[in-house]
Amino acid sequence: MAASAAARVSAGLTLRFSKVNPGCNPCTLPRLNSCSHANLGAAREGILYSFRNLNRSLQTSNHSTGVHNYESEKANAEETKDDVNVVYIDRSGRRIPVKAKVGDNVLYLAHKHGIDLEGACEASLACSTCHVYVRSDYYDKLPQSEEREDDMLDMAPMLQENSRLGCQIIVTPELDGIELTLPRVTRNFYVDGHVPAPH
Amino acid sequence: MNTSRVFVFKQLKSLLRVKCSSAAPSNDLRRLTSTPGSCPKVCVVGGGPAGFYTAQHLLKAHPAVQVDIYERLPIPFGLVRFGVAPDHPEVKNVINTFTQTAQHERCSFHGNVNVGKDVSVQELQQAYHAVVLSYGAEGNRSLGVPGENLSGVYSAKDFVGWYNGLPSNKDLKADLRSETAVILGQGNVALDVARILLSPLDILKKTDITQPALEALAASRVRRVLIVGRRGPLQVACTIKELREMVNLPGTKPEMVTAEFQGIAEALKDLPRPRKRLTELMLKAAQGSCEGGGAEKRWGFRFLRSPVEILPAPDVSRAAGIRLGINRLEGSGEGARAVPTGEVEDVECGLIISSIGYQSLPIDPAVPFDPRKAIIPNRMGRVQEAAGLYCSGWVKRGPTGVIATTMNDSFDTARSLIQDMETGELDISTAKMGSQAVAPLLLKRGVSPVSFSDWEKIDTEEMKRGKAAGKPREKMLDVAEMLKAAHA
16 A cells, blocks of 8 residues: 555656656755766656655654645646746756745745755744845745844845845745745855954 | 556665665666775764764765764754753754754764764774864853852853753752843853843743753842943844844843943944844834833843953852953944953842853864864865864854854865865775774773664653653753663
């Protein structure tokens, strides 16, 4: 029973993954492989990645979101016209277009697609690791941030006018085409050369 | 029979079974793992956020690297467990991320191993291709004033360790008999201490604060907490979330000196957003406060004050007050300097907590250490003049920042390490034994390491005890007790 259910899910995931990401996208495997080292087929990658990510969403303490993702994995076996287009621009500048459903959480959507947006506090407004820049023409379409989000954003390095916390952005139809850029916190931690003044 | 299902299962199973030294079923993976040294082994010293984030990034970036995390205590997570305040449980959610890393098939956790004592860094370097030092800052900066060692004077590090169950602070006898407490320093740790001192018991008793601390706070006579800084309102190091928690703390009222805020409102418009919002909130609290009187608990900032001497009680064994030197500010903004004016003022208090910063200590003669900056000298995480040694977290850049700061920092070190593997700067061509070389040394020396699944037994027991008390967990306070539960 359980085995066939798992097989159904895996098969569904393979199908969905290969449709969503027709090209080989090696860096979508979180915590496992890097593109220059592995030469796995896209299908195998997809299964392993999705399998691991399922575990991850199921393990989060934010249980309802975890369950939501699991349910939507099963339901997303085929694309529908209710999909919302979301584009992530990762820290190396690469564009990663994904299909989202209305109600998806931008942080967990990123995890679902192997994008390295950390969510240390698991969407509880206690950190700033899911900091993203929202393309300015979409920034105003988002509901205003609550005070608690602004407090956390204030701690994020490289804060900009269009900064938001990914875990507070919920996909709606109006956000079709939204672009979310991951800030480049590079080797020189303060990328503009700023050095904190000792006192 | 649907053959695609069979295909899926076969490949999934074979991928999950890939181990570095065994023959891989698929050709491309065999090519990758058949040469010796294509399985690099990295040792991470320190099982806190820096150690775990460095491990996480290494595992993700390289398909064959094996990462072993060594930790002095039997239990992992460092300051996430022992530093983050008990009433900030969401910040501790990051433990779930670290747990996933520890459970990764190419990662293993070795608790109860004291690097520098049970095994030397040199021995680790012989066993591993690279060693990453992520052991944080276990010391604190001293005030350097007379009376610092009187009873009633604590470092914030020890005070926080006490209410958070750090075994080495188990016997701190917090003297909470005095009405006024003075905290020196105005960073987030200072505000955490103030908040724990003044929080209603009803809130604290549902957290993972230790039972002895809860009992001591229940009997506490502290009613007024002053948070003292040597510079002005525009230089406070705390962040707005913590300040807001103080402003909204039930049963308390701010008590500030309005004169200390002269000129601040005018400076607001030129401030960057985070500083501006913080200062606005502080001003609001200052304007809404009253000086002295009332039965409620009170807290407030005091600015332009530096400790000069801690004054003893008549029996000379404990603190009864503090002499503060009054400063003036030279310059402005983040770089402003406090300059003594020569004037002093005395504040009566029996509890003084110094929250002026943690400090790293040298771990082993084989590791370079800068005693002035109290960090390991490095360039982007590569320890200077020490091939194969790296560092991340507070021991690398100094003891400031939140979990996100350490996360970015650790990822940077991991990137340096990976780059060195790729360029050949770090030699991974000869096979290394890793933990197989270290385990016999530990055995010979009578050290019994605690694995991650051993920790999980401790974890389960703590949560079970906590449930009985209406808390998320009841922390074990004693290493011997932890080891007993681990090896049960």
